[in-house]
Amino acid sequence: MSVVKRIPLRYRAAGWLARKRLQPFWHAVYRVAVRGLGYNNFISSINGEVRYLLAWARAHETEAVVIFDVGANEGDFTAVIQPLLPRARFHLFEPNPRTFRRLQQRYASAANVIVEPRGVGAEAGAMTLYDFRHGQGSERASFLVESFTEI
Secondary structure, eight states, X not given: OOOOXXXXXXXXXXXXXXXXXXXXXXXXXXXXXXXXXXXXXXXXXXXXXXXXXXXXXXXXXXXXXXXEEETOTTSHHHHHHGGGOTTOEEEEEOOOHHHHHHHHHHTTTOTTEEEESXXXXXXXXXXXXXXXXXXXXXXXXXXXXXXXXXX
């Protein structure tokens, strides 16, 4: 055990705040803080993703940009900005076969959209894609099994 002659205020304050009766309050603060930091904020219309996307698209609407939608799922990201970028070319990548079929059907008539049934990574190769056993293809599909076993 360490003995300090003069304990700095920040450490004394931590001792006062770490009371058992205050723990429910600190848990509530923690839950708000992780939401504010963006953890588990997956609804793009409220997490700032769509606002950023629309602002970016407006700034580039006259350019012939190339957009890569990696892990496109059902193409919602592309659907938001495609109407705003008439000169853009879109490349959508979706490795989940069931989800890919829906994505392919959605963009079958879009001349500026290319849909690829594969993932994108730093190296060429094959990997196992994990998803819900009896699902129809979900946004949770991952190459990491831990995305289903750990939070």
